[in-house]
Amino acid sequence: MRIIHEHNGERREGEGRGLGAGMFLLTNKKGTWLSLAPENITKYNGLIHYDAVADTYVKTIADFVLATKPRTIINRVSSVERQHDHARETFWMSSTALHYHLENYTGPLILDLDTRRLDDESTDGRSYHLEQEGDVLLIHYEKRGGPRGTYAYWVACKGLSTHERIDRWEERHFPYDEQRGDASTFWVYRACALPIHGRARLVITRSATREKALAKVERAWTEEEEIVESLEHAAQRRYQTGSLIRDLALAALDALTTKRKGSFTGIYAGLPWFHQFWSRDELISAAPLITTEQYSLMKELLVRYYERLDTPLEAQYPSGGLRAVDALGWLAIRTHELLAKLEAQGILADYFTRLELAYLRDRLQFALRERFRTQLRDGLIVSGPGETWMDAQWGGDDRAGACIEIQAQTLRALKLAQFLEQKTRLFPSSEWRKREKALHERVRGVFFRGGVLADRAGDPTQRPNVFLAYSAYPQLLSREEWRGVFDAALPSLFLEWGGLASIATTHPLFTTHYTGMNNKSYHRGDSWFWVNCLAAQSLHRIAPEHYHETIARLMDAAVA
Template sequence: MKIVCLGILLGVAGAAAAATPAPVAPRLEEMALTVTPAHPREYIFSDKGAAHLAGECVGENSRSYHGFYVAMHEVVDGWTLRLEDGTELGPATVTEAIVTPDRLVRRHTLPSGEVVTETVTLFDRENGFKVGYDGIPGGRFAFRPRIDMRFLWKVSRPGYDVRWEDGTLLACRTDRVGEAPDPAHPAWLAIAAAGVSGFQAAPEYLDRTYPKGVARKAMDKASPWVPGDLVGHIPPRIPSGRLEVFFAADVDAAAAAARARRLREQQVDLAAARSERLQQLVDDSAITTGVPRDDIALAWTRVSLDNLVMNQRGPGIYAGFYWFTTYWGRDTFITLPGACITSGQFAEAETLLRSFATFQDTDPASARQGRVPNFVTVDQVQYASIDGTWWFVRALDELWRQAGDDAFAAEMAPVVFRAVDGALAHAVDGEHFLTHGDGETWMDGGGEAHPYSPRGNRAVEVQALWHRGLLTAARLAARFPDVPGARADYADLAARLATNFHARFWDGERLVDHLNVDGSQDTQLRPNTLLAVLASPTLFDAPQRAAITAAAADLVRPWGVQSLAASDPFFHPKHLDLANYYYDEAYHNGDVWLWLSGAAVSALNDPREGFGQTRMLLDEALDEGAVGTIQEIRDGAQAARNDEFGGATSQAWSLAEVLRNVVQDYAGLRVDLTAAPPLIEVRPSVPAAWPDLAVRTRIGEHPCLLAPGADERGPALWFPDAVPDAWRFRWIGPDGAARAGRLEIDTDAPAGWNHRVRWD
């Protein structure tokens, strides 16, 4: 990867300010990553609506999941361009690909040594994309699209209705011709090309086998269909020519054709709008470290996470690409702090929480009364998760503290009160523990019917989440006593739960994973004790945190956090070892889960000790797996390469936890606008590799810039304008001593940041 030192600082005056650069995110073009056939990598683009485009940067599609999709339904499998001399520009001719957040550029080297450049651009919320070629040699050419209209998890060879009308190729499955329009699943594809003279029908199915599917023995075959060739001619007098092809999906043939024409007419503006949106995204939540490579990795992490924030029949966050392109509750709620809250995108966070809250089970007779769903699609609402609801409450609490939006908190208070009521009525035992089935925690491989990692009936992180939920309910009830459903005993319940928790969950110096149905302690070494600290930090003091992280040290490896200790007889060293076991057995019995690195860092009394986990994840985004993103899992045993393990290729919570760690743990920003008085605390734990760490976010309605290791005056916390007088500032120094701060006008501040907190 080529790294360019930005050397860009906001304008400053004075020597002290010059030592504290304001975060200026990399430009999109500076984020370019190069892929060659020696190390193939995947690309994934989404359009912020319901469409995404994915494939191999170089080489043939390696998954049936590659292609252009709208709402889990594939539309286009791929394409090639054949030249007059018979050369087919496709995977075999790509010698280099360059990926930026807004486009994919492939360079095809011809036998003559000439280079044809192919540029792929997805447009935002348009159900369409463009493929452009520059440098085409003179003579005839034929553009050959591959169509595969099917649901994500189905293999079929449907018939197709194909039409060539007014210079546009139109295609639809024969079984969908004439059906009622469904905007969520557009039936028609239009392909319009500038520079094409006609269409030559040559229909055929291509039976494909996909190596990454073969490795999983799942979705390893498909039969994309070629309708024929869009043909044209580059006059010999022109040294090299251009071809632009536009793909568009819509509800009927006329609408699809019109959309394709509009994409062609508005392509410059549409491409610019997408680029500007992505640049604004990384600018508004800029993180700089003083290390250009890491700045680029963090910017890619932000972009790839945003790739998963979609609007498929309403706003939501995909759990991951490729087979989790729906909204999962638990994943969404764990993702929200890193995706939206620590970056100051409060409105988006509120929208996402509200959308799940509307599906809460409010039936008093239901065993799942009060639960927020773990899975929502147009066809299904599923509540099979004991912890999802309490991750929801934890996300709400984090949002309320940093945004300070009492109106939204009051709106959500009844949701929290109902959740507590449902738990007390149906799931809380005599010791105030929250009980559940074997497969109802996040370690749910095999489901409730055949759990591979049974953790019933009182998991450690579930109790911590329940504790956090009760404390949040207590604060909501105190702030909004007139909201229906409030109780007066939430804090008392939390205190009794905490007492029983510490009496029953400790085995000497070690916190246990769960209590069995018979009340015995399960002593398998799992990382859920780290999640317990993340879920409810106030449940543990510093010595207890030290004991928890020391006990978990055997799980925290340089390649990630294992889901089960390697010394356990049930440990599975590889995710994919189908000769010996089905891969779901390994998911939570050895597999490394990359999102757990976030909890491992946060549980430490000194987060700097966990920086190796963050470094490992940023290296993956730049160098391994799909371009610019982070996977779901790795093998439990260290692998020679970290490109592919059979899990999700891009996972929301893996990405989000990196960003949350940077803001909350390394920069040390902790906000509680719900406190009396509101408190903004800075407790830096800046890694030695990042002496110039600086982050940009929002506190309430106010943008802020934090450089935690700024200068001799202490952490620099800047605001562009005055903040409420009631706010209090506190800096916890390396020695643990607290110092108060006050906001003053700073004449040496970076441009636009006129007020800085001065520490006593």
């Protein structure tokens, strides 16, 4: 599969190989996305909508099937084009509809349907009804019984005045889901064939009623030229850093930044599988909002978390899952970065009043006092099993205890508390400076021995968390000491292809191959993209020339 990225006159191409080569993702930034592959590999491929009324996700179309398979895929940021030997498909996602153009093709376009709520995998009580009204194909789906009860949806597909019924249920096997150890065999409904003579354009919408589906599709059809032009111009204006790779990275983050109806703006943890807001994932991913000066959005995101500091932050936002003990640290890091940049530009007062800064101060200080009251043991901050970002437990490895990145993030939060004190009080309290000094000394004394920085108190296992610690609180060690720490860690973490293992390759729990939904490899071998990039940044800041080759290999692996 040939894969091409084109944007603002720049182009990069290569060959896609392996499972999922040629899979793409488009979103409308309102909770709806389209994910397709030449041969769909997961149940999460298809057209998936956010239903604001039921606060759930609904899959409608499973696939568009032509007589030929695509050979080339072109990502143009605002659209995706798939090229066959002769045929050419183009997809756009607008706020209300999927827009699909097909050219240079004569033959059937088959619609496979898999309409259901994503959290409903039961198979009984599913029924479809198709009807043609002028050039609109109306599809009614009803699900009766099962764990989610009875529900129904309408899909409107405008553009062709006839269809040929197929009306057949077919079994589909999804190899990536099988590889992950997830449910991988489903029944999809091969609904109909749309006869294509040279070219066609389709607009597809979903709604709860027939009337609303028709109204939405008619409006999207009428406004399509304006919609497509707006999408393309917006992409050209929004992503123009001068680097295609940076533009594509920003576009990917923007695609995950979602404003669902009646809700807040947030950053999805990762589509198509993780269609939720996860505290640490969102706060880690939000850094480019600062570098691209999206200050108002960044402020909105951060304040959401400060509003929830009455209790420890949980893994999912606003609630759900285990306690995410590192979420407070990431919140402090991003807040400190934002406030420091605003101050450096002389515009802090344009975004935060003194009263707002005092609010952040009080919320943060409350959370810190609670952390020291409930988590301080022997002078260090401890966390429970599965509460750090390495939350997937296996083989007795749960990282309970005092972890290095949690100490560093707490130290950063203490530094932020001092910054907020200075900005909001005539006579700043010395409490936070004293706490920082005591914790700093204790962490150095316990974790840093013989030039090695331990992953946990009493556990010298090497993990890439040393890079998280540096990024959070570089003041923990001197530049030369950090260089020695990285020199000690890299040989046992660096993998041949250019990434870092999540545990030393010499450790008994190190796992050489991805184990999917089985936790075994998750934090005991799997390499994490964001950690690799953060490690490259850390190495560059400490000794760019010394680590030049390692940085280059990390970055080559990141953009391969």
